[in-house]
Amino acid sequence: MYVCVCKGVTDHQIRQHVSDGARSWREVREATGCATQCGKCACYAKSITRDAVQEARQEADMGLAYAV
Template sequence: MYVCVCKGVTDHQIRQQVSDGARTWREVREATGCATQCGKCACFAKSLTREAVHEARLEANMDLAYAV
């Protein structure tokens, strides 16, 4: 789904940035250009970023638990 129509950024692209190591909204915004034009998508994009980071941290914790 498109999150930022102005820059053509999708939810998949935001999640991919987090998967690739981004851990802050600033990092995602700089990498994708999301919310840098009109800004109407910023609240949703920030929320999506937080959710993706939370999921990435949970996944990393699970990986650590299974490694022990």
């Protein structure tokens, strides 16, 4: 689904950037341009980023638990 119509950014793109290593809204915004034009999408995009980062951290923690 499109999150930022101005820049054509989807929720999948945001999640992919987090999967590729982004760990903050600033990093996602700089990589995608999301919320840099009108800004109406910022709250929703931040929420998606926050959820994706939390999921990535949980996956990393689970991976560490299995490694021990």
